[in-house]
Amino acid sequence: MSISRRALLGAAASAAGLLALPHAREAGASPDPARERIRQRNLPNVALVTHEGEPVRFYDDLVKDRVVAINMIYTSCKTSCPLTMANLVRVQKLLGERMGRDIFMYSITLDPKVDSVEVLGDYAKGFETGKGWKLLTGKPGDIQNLRRRLGFLGSNRETDLDKDFHTGTVRYGNEPLVIWGWVPGVAEPESIAECLLFAQASKPGEVRVAPSFTRSPSRPAPAESDSDQGHEHKHH
Secondary structure, three states: OOOOHHHHHOOEOOOOOOOOOOOOOOOOOOOOHHHHHHHHHHOOOOEEEEOOOOEEEHHHHHHOOOEEEEEEEOOOOOOHHHHHHHHHHHHHHHHHHHEOOOEEEEEEEOOOOOOOHHHHHHHHHHHOOOOOEEEEEEOHHHHHHHHHHHOOOOOOOOOOOOHHHOOOEEEEEEOOOOEEEEEEOOOOHHHHHHHHHHHHOOOOOOOOOOOOOOOOOOOOOOOOOOOOOOOOEOOO
C-alpha cells in the first residue's frame, strides 16, 4: 500500500525525540533559542568515524547548517536494514546532484564493536552509496547516547537495547531552520525524497519537487500537505 504525502507530511504533531518548534528566525537576527535548545538536547557533538576512515564530530561536521536524513543500521541485520538501505539508494538517485550539495544522509551503526570502518566500507560498496552519504561508527557509549538523543527509541523498555528490535525509521531535518520529522525507511522513495525537499525549502510552506519524480498510473499523486510550517511531522 502506498503511503500518501498527506500521511507523510500532513500530520503535525509532537514526536518522541525532537518536539514541535517554530520556524527559524530571519538571517541576521539574534540566535534562535529553539535551534540552540535542539542542539543541546538532541544533537550531541560526539566523535564518530566515517566508513572512509575520516574522524568527524556529529554536530559540527555532519549536521550543523545542513539538511540531513539519519537512520540506524547494523551490517549483520537481515531484515529491515537491507530493505531501508536499498530504498535509500533509490532516494539518493532521485535527489541526484542535490546529494552532497544540498542534502546529506547518515547511516549510524548500532553495532560498533562489529561494524568497524572496514566493515562499513564494504557495506557501503555493496549498496553503492554515493556522494553525501556516510556510514558512521564510534564508541558504543557515544552511539547509544546519540541514538537516544535523536529519538530512535523502542516502545518497549525491555527490548529497547536489543538491536534486533530497532526502529526502521529515518529522522530528517533542516538544522538551521529547525524543521524535523520522521518517515518510514521503507516508504516510497519519491515520498522520502519529497520529505527531504520539504525540509530543504527555503521559504515557509514552500515544497520543491524535482520534475523527474514520476508515478505510475496506478499510484495516485499525493494529496497536498495541510501541515503548518514550523511543526514536526511524524510519519507512521
